[in-house]
Amino acid sequence: MVQVKSPYWQKVVDDAQKHPAVPGLEKIPFFTMAPMEAVTDSVFRRVVAKAGGPDVYFTEFTNARSITHPKAKFTVQGRLYVEESEKMPVAQLWGNRPEDFEAASYDLKERGYEALDLNMGCPAATVVKNGGGSDLIRHFEDAKNVIAAAKAAGLAVSVKTRLGFNQIDTFEEWIPFLLKQDIPLLTVHMRTRKEMSKVPAHYEYIDRLIALRDEIAPNTLLQINGDIKDREDGLELVRQHPGIDGIMIGRGIFENPFAFEITPREHTLDETLTLLRMQLDLYDQFTAKFGPMHFQKLKRFFKIYVRHFSYASDLRVALMDTTNTTQVRELLDQFDKQWAAQKASDTIAITTK
Numbered sequence: 009m010v011q012v013k014s015p016y017w018q019k020v021v022d023d024a025q026k027h028p029a030v031p032g033l034e035k036i037p038f039f040t041m042a043p044m045e046a047v048t049d050s051v052f053r054r055v056v057a058k059a060g061g062p063d064v065y066f067t068e069f070t071n072a073r074s075i076t077h078p079k080a081k082f083t084v085q086g087r088l089y090v091e092e093s094e095k096m097p098v099a100q101l102w103g104n105r106p107e108d109f110e111a112a113s114y115d116l117k118e119r120g121y122e123a124l125d126l127n128m129g130c131p132a133a134t135v136v137k138n139g140g141g142s143d144l145i146r147h148f149e150d151a152k153n154v155i156a157a158a159k160a161a162g163l164a165v166s167v168k169t170r171l172g173f174n175q176i177d178t179f180e181e182w183i184p185f186l187l188k189q190d191i192p193l194l195t196v197h198m199r200t201r202k203e204m205s206k207v208p209a210h211y212e213y214i215d216r217l218i219a220l221r222d223e224i225a226p227n228t229l230l231q232i233n234g235d236i237k238d239r240e241d242g243l244e245l246v247r248q249h250p251g252i253d254g255i256m257i258g259r260g261i262f263e264n265p266f267a268f269e270i271t272p273r274e275h276t277l278d279e280t281l282t283l284l285r286m287q288l289d290l291y292d293q294f295t296a297k298f299g300p301m302h303f304q305k306l307k308r309f310f311k312i313y314v315r316h317f318s319y320a321s322d323l324r325v326a327l328m329d330t331t332n333t334t335q336v337r338e339l340l341d342q343f344d345k346q347w348a349a350q351k352a353s354d355t356i357a358i359t360t361k
C-alpha cells in the first residue's frame with residue numbers, strides 16, 4: 009500500500025478500504041468525480057451524493073487570479089461555495105501566475121478547503137491563451153513555480169493533466185517532471201490536449217505511468233481518468249492495472265447518476281425523477297443566494313434523469329422547452345398523474361456499457 013505524504017489523501021486511501029471487498033483486488037481504489045465546469049457545483053454534488061456519490065468531489069475550475077482579485081472575487085463565490093452538509097470537495101484552480109496561487113491557497117484554507125488541485129490539462133482556447141490549463145505542459149518551469157506557490161498555505165496540492173499537448177510521447181518527460189514536484193496525487197486524463205475527447209483514452213500507457221510513478225515518486229498516488237463509465241468499469245481497469253490508486257469519472261455521470269454506487273442495482277424512474285426534483289430545489293436555493301444562472305445550464309441535466317425510459321420520451325422533449333423551474337415541476341406533476349402506475353413499477357438496469 010502506498011504511504012502518502014498528505015494526511016488528506018492518506019485518509020482518502022484508508023477510507024476507500026472500508027468499502028466492501030472487491031473480488032480480484034487486494035487494494036480498493038478511491039473514486040472521484042471529475043471537476044467539470046458548470047456541472048460540479050454544490051447543487052450537482054449534492055444530487056450525486058444522494059445517488060451514492062464518490063469518495064471525493066472536485067469543484068469546477070476557478071481562475072486562481074479571480075479568487076483574490078478585487079473586481080472578480082465576488083463573481084466566483086458560487087463556484088467555491090460548499091454547503092454545510094457536503095463533504096468538503098477538492099478545489100480546482102487554473103492559471104499560471106505563482107502569486108495568484110499563493111494568495112488563493114490562503115483564501116481557500118480560510119474557506120475550509122484542505123486540498124487544492126491544479127488544472128494542467130484544460131484544452132479550452134481562452135484558458136490556453138492565458139497560459140493556463142494544458143498550456144503548462146509546454147511550460148515546465150511555470151508549472152513547477154505554480155505548484156510550489158500553491159503549497160504556501162499547507163493544503164494538499166495535486167495536479168490533473170493530460171499525456172501531452174500535441175504529442176503523446178511528451179508524457180515521457182512531462183509526467184516524470186510532475187512526479188518530481190513532491191505532490192501527493194497526480195491525475196492523468198489519458199489523452200493529449202490536441203485529442204480533446206475525440207479519441208478513446210490511451211489505456212495502453214497506464215502501465216508505463218505506473219512504472220514511472222513507482223520509480224520516481226512511490227509516495228505519489230496515481231489517478232486515471234478518461235472514458236471510465238462507472239464504478240464497475242473503474243474496478244475492472246484496476247484489476248488490469250493494480251498499480252492504479254484512484255479512478256476519476258466525469259461524463260459517466262451524465263449517462264448514469266448512480267455511476268458511483270457501491271453495489272449497483274436497478275432504479276425506477278421515480279427514483280431518478282426524485283433526483284431531478286432535488287436538483288430543481290437546490291438550484292432555486294442556489295440562485296436565490298448567488299443570483300440568476302443561465303437556465304440553459306440546468307436544462308443539460310434533464311436528460312440524465314429520463315434517458316433510460318422509452319415511455320418518458322415525450323417528457324424529455326417537453327422538458328427541453330421549459331424556461332424556469334416552475335414549468336419543469338408542472339410537467340413532472342402532469343407526468344406523475346399520467347404514468348403513476350407504470351413509473352413506480354418499472355425498473356431499469358441503468359448501465360452505461
Ligand SMILES: Cc1cc2nc3c(=O)[nH]c(=O)nc-3n(C[C@H](O)[C@H](O)[C@H](O)COP(=O)(O)O)c2cc1C
Pocket residue numbers: 042043044045046047067068069100127129130168197233234235236256257258259260
Ligand atoms: C462539461 C465538462 C466540463 C469540464 N470542466 C473541467 C474542469 O473545470 N477542470 C478539469 O480539470 N477538467 C474539466 N473537464 C474534463 C474532465 O474533468 C475529464 O478530464 C474529462 O471529461 C475526461 O473524463 P471522462 O471521460 O470521465 O469524462 C470537463 C469536462 C466536461 C465534459
